Amino acid sequence: MQLYNTLSAKERELLIEEAGKERLTISFYKYAHIKNPQLFRDYLFIHWNALDVLGRIYVAKEGINAQLSVPADNFEAFKQHLDSISFLEHVRLNIAIEQDNKSFLKLKVKVRHKIVADGLDDGSFDVTNKGIHVDAQKFNELIEDPDTVLVDMRNHYESEIGHFKNAITPDVDTFRDSLDVIEEDLKDHKEDKKLVMYCTGGIRCEKASAYYKHKGFKQVYQLEGGIIEYTRQVKKKNLENKFLGKNFVFDHRRGERISDHIISNCHQCGQPCDTHVNCANEACHLLFIQCEACAKAMNECCSDACKTIHALPFEEQKKLRKGKHASNKIFKKGRSEVLKFKK
Structure with missing residues (x-):
């Protein structure tokens, strides 16, 4: 079968x-x-x-x-x-x-070994002892509380094009990296602050909330259903939308527009832009932000070197790739020295 x-x-x-x-x-x-x-x-x-x-x-x-x-x-x-x-x-x-x-x-x-790569020893804490789930209305109330610390549990390339106002957006490549960064930054506020987290659909926050409770945080909350469900509830209940820009998604669309704000810029020319693309050179495939003008000028590539390779006949491109491991830039999304305007 x-x-x-x-x-x-x-x-x-x-x-x-x-x-x-x-x-x-x-x-x-x-x-x-x-x-x-x-x-x-x-x-x-x-x-x-x-x-x-x-x-x-x-x-x-x-x-x-x-x-x-x-x-x-x-x-x-x-x-x-x-x-x-x-x-x-x-x-x-x-x-x-x-x-x-x-x-x-x-x-x-x-x-897979895990449904989210987090690098954690789950045997050391109870993953079911999670934080308090809140809906869009309660979330809006919480993030206006001066005793709240709002944290984006996504990676740098996700939060770059969209995030909640006043959120801490760790400059990290992986979910695992963010766990340590946030704990270190908030180590003096484990008891006096409300730790409120959000992510795309909730899965990362669910694990993170249990982890932070294990680490001694007393008031841990997560946005139920993540940004996706928040947007639905905001529209259905006519609530104030406190999310700015696009929500990065892991499919061919690469993003859903949540508000009209464009908070990021083209990584090649610096103009306001929040459209993610992959470099057309298959040997690179770097994920980065590119405006229409640069896409046309660069033939949808991230650099002059990739543009030259992409212009070669397909068979020649295959020969150049033969025997070479895929560039680790694929996994370092949005990080490359050729991106002059990466924030």
Whole structure:
């Protein structure tokens, strides 16, 4: 039985266009005890492939983390399947604010050591002893309290294009890095300040809240459902939107606009811009912010060197890449000496 993709991204893109059906982009997570992640992974692939689900799903002994898209016509069937799994029954689904039928082009269900790479020894603390979840209205009240410290638990390239006003935005590459930075910065306020955290959909804050309680913080809160759910509640309840700019998302869209503010700049010319792209040179693939004018002038590349390589015939580009490990700049998103206007 087929338990992996057989179509390329381009082939899948054509099928989506031919089908002409609207798709919903969804994310969810759940911490749970999964005894056999590989068996659960195969079970999900078989059922979700039949529903034409596409996306990136991580399964581990500690739970599941999913970002995916599903045809709108199959949403109810997909939801029923989730509800048939005991620990996923009525799980909160974060449905994207801005829809894109091509947000995902393959179904990838992978077994990982953890559903979020955090580098923590989970055996040293109780991951279920999490902080207090708050909705958008309570969150807005908390972040106006002078005794609150608001922390963005995302990485530098995420918060650069959008964050809540007055939030601490650690200049870090990984979630694990942010944990130590925040603890050090707030070590003198473990008892007298309210630690309020947020992230994209809630998964990082859930683990972080338990970690910080273990580290001695007395008042720990997290935004329920993250920025995605916050935006939905703000619109539904007509609340004040305190988020500035875009919410970075981990699919082909790379961002959802939450407010009209543009708080970042093109990394090549410095003009206001919050559009993330990947360098067109496949040997580089660096994630950075590029405006339309620079994209045209640089042929969608991050540097003159990459522009020269990208202009070569495809076969010559392949020869240059042969035997070389992918540049670590792929994983150092937005960090390169060629980006003159990176904040």
